[in-house]
Amino acid sequence: MPSEIELSRSHGSIASFASFDGTSISCRRPGSGPPVVTVHGSGGGLHSWQPVAEHVADRFELWTPARRAYAPSGPGRSPKRFADEVGDLEALIAEIGRPVHLVGMSYGATVALHAAAAGLPVRSLVLWERPLYAAGEELTPVLTEFEELIANGDRRRAERLLAERVARVPVALLDSMDAGEPADGEPDEAPGWRGDLASMAADSPDVERWSTVTAPTLLRRGADTWQPMPAALERLATALPRVTRTAFPGQLHFAPSTIPRAVAEEIPRFLPRP
Template sequence: MSSVIEMSESFASFESFESFDGTAISWQQLGSGPPVVMVHGSGGGLHSWQPVAERLADRFELWTPARRGYAPSGAGRSPKCFTDEVGDLRTLIDKIGCPVHLVGMSYGATVALHAAAAGLPVRSLVLWEPPLYAAGEKLTPVLAEFEDLTAHGDRRRADRLLAEKVARVPAKLLDLMDAVGADDDDPSDAPGWCRDLESMAADSVGVERWSAVTVPTLLMRGADTWEPMPATLDRLATALPHVTYVTFPGQMHFAPSLVPEDVAAEITRFLPRS
């Protein structure tokens, strides 16, 4: 227990670097071993990967940046595109000084794919449910509505909009979430969500393009995650030349937070220790 407490305390502080366009990117580092960069998803931040990272720190040197738009990192320019995210990762990897294993969660997994396709020095990829179906001009009106709702302080409706139009959560599950009456998300992540929607709106839904990613890749998903995620990931698994495809029984999109020990174990099995 004491070792977990010590590792949790190490996440309390952070450092920052200046990215390619002057945007300040904050990061935390934990553990020792081969370097692993862990990229969080939309609505996340420095602590998104913490439950998993704490279970990997005895084997790997873990770097967990807060992506641009998410405090304490800077907002960055608008509109954002995936090229900006790749530039931030390039700057971080240059700082680390050697090729890294790149781990991405949700939107962060899409960032990881773009980074590998752009030729960054990546030894392998670990991807948790990249939402590749959520892309294109159809998201532009979603962005406009989200900005309007958050500007008027209506975060509950804004979150429902994201769940329905971006994540495509089934209506029954959306109604259950409303019935539970969970607390509103921290409104400070609204700028990050806006920038992420900009990137997705400027991207395409084509999956075959990822056949150019030739590094070993671990692709993970929950068995109970709703469509169109499973069908999209099945196509991605077919497109990737060197893929290990793992499904977690009884889990949905939130497994890295709900069963971090299982996710960490799968990552440990996949990544080399040297």
């Protein structure tokens, strides 16, 4: 009998597979061509790369998983570590059966770097604004406060805490974006955020370790994204041995959602063809 992954190759439906520890990981698979695996950021899911995927599915076989702890994938073990998500990617690549290009957004870009550094069969990396500075024990009190706010049912303040203390979004920008209380029926992303925070708190801010990543890497950012993101990306660029940089004029961290066609067009320009 064909596996769910095999069925998704022909039907493009949501499929799932068991990762190294038995965690169920769900993914979509649109398109055909060289395999590209997208890794979404914090507070994301199956939908995160969809706006971009629509513009490149005619050239690539896209695999768009929901990371562990983000529905409909399973919760995985706790506390989560980056090694767990590297294991998930390793299991997915084994299902695909050939080396892949990895495209990571924000936190997902960090996962992609860990995967490449671990020696997974990665042909190239396309990374969108990896939050290089969001790592280490300084995030432990943020995780504690986040858990307290979620336990008290204060989801709005919990999300604001993450934006201010982890993403370091300027307060004025946050105020202009404030959409009020989360609407009923919105997916509960607290388990995913909790796992991501635990991974970041246990990680290292050391940049030089990424010098072992030899895959060709495209670093992309919005030209108007707030500090310290641009400075952090510049430090990463100095550590990577094979790096290309590009910036999107007039854009912030959210460009993959606001200008998906322009973001998508950079992918086939960079990725090596067979």
